[in-house]
Amino acid sequence: MTGDTARVGVPDVVHAAALCAAMAAWLAVMGGSRPSRRARALLTDGGERTPGGERWWRARGWIEGRLRGRWEWLCLPVASVPAVLGQSVLPLLAGAAAVPLARRWLLKRRSREEREARANGVVDLCGALVGELRAGREPGEALLVAVRGSDGMGETGFRVAAAARFGGDVPRALVQAAEIPGLGGLAGVAACWRVAVGSGAGLAAGLGRLESALRAERRQRDELRAQLAGAWSTVGVLALLPVLGLGLGAALGADPLTVLLHSTVGLVCLVTGGLLEACGLFWAARIVRSGEAV
Template sequence: MGESMLPLIGAVAAVPLVRRALATRRRKRERDRREAAVIDLCGAVAGDLRAGRQPGEALVGLVVDLGAAWSAVPAAARFGGDVPEALRKAARQPGAEGLNGVAACWQVSVDGGAGLAAGLERVAAALSAERDQREDLHAQLAGTRSTGVMLAVLPVLALLMGSALGAAPLRVLLHTSAGLGCLTLGGVLECAGLVWTARIVRAAGGADGGGR
């Protein structure tokens, strides 16, 4: 491998792909964290309301992990601002969309006197049910993902077996015309198989590719 430039070229080409995969995984973790924070927020505010606290007081004393956009919400509650609008702005973050339901409940409770605690509990229940459904679907698709990974690893195992038998497959693949042709064709088919499997998983799990 050290006598060929192909492994180096392949490693350089893989850098943006790996960075993209890591960024996608990081965004998914942040989305899941915000979603859990919204569910906890609904439960905490509903509990405070049932304990006799005022809605504004419940928001002011609440500490949640919803980023910098959340700071405008307790400020609006403290100084008599537009709390529903602040909630809708915070809901623009990926994973915090459930705050739109909180804003709607807040608006109804202010305008019509409806029970805010009951509305927040229903929002939390709906968000929890949606999350559980998505996690169940993710678990069901785990087998498909594992199969795709296993098929992708099989060529590497074949190379290791060939090396163990003394066939020198890497020298053939990297230093002969026939080997380079086989390597190119195999790489194209490998990438096509991975893309196809990923599309199947996305189609079953959601259009955004994040399982949502």
């Protein structure tokens, strides 16, 4: 009886360890999202004051130092969990194939975040510029101060500031900067600048209206993203359903990994199900992204 208990307990321990490893990798990759912050707070009591939270941040810092931003390589250790449990090399091959896909997704996500940061920088620039103009500064001097105080502009802000400092064509510099994704609002700043210089109209008033329009656009984008959060959660649940099915089968005493990885019928079911899952996720994500683009 003791031997049977030991034989039953070892796979349970291995499954629990594999689940913990997969959860740790997921939290490491998705550490910036709101659901993962909640999960991290539950697992580490906020992740700041407790010894467990300090260990979490130390471990995550070590992982970030080793990966150096190449988070897509976590696909390999995650894929090694089912490879070890199922005693097959197929999950490792799938993990290796997922690395370029994960890299592409991470690059798109990083590009979107940088684009939004630049757009927020344009809004901050308009607000700071309006404040400096209403404080009595000259347009060129106000632009220099506003560029120094705004985040997200990067080298583009230095180019615009250089044009304002050395008497260059500021509207032209703004129009050229507006071609960068996320900085499209600078085209409106250039238009306001040309009108103010050509006709003597109030630059602060025009920039104030432009700032209000940009803030309204950002608020609308945030509201739309909040409304689509439920749809993205549905996509995530669809992605996790096969994993939950495997875990449920293992909990009921079956060995789904052995069936899927070591039998012809299982391999056919695995390939067919994987293709259908990929098509379903792609189609659902495309529907949600089309809603974001409206």
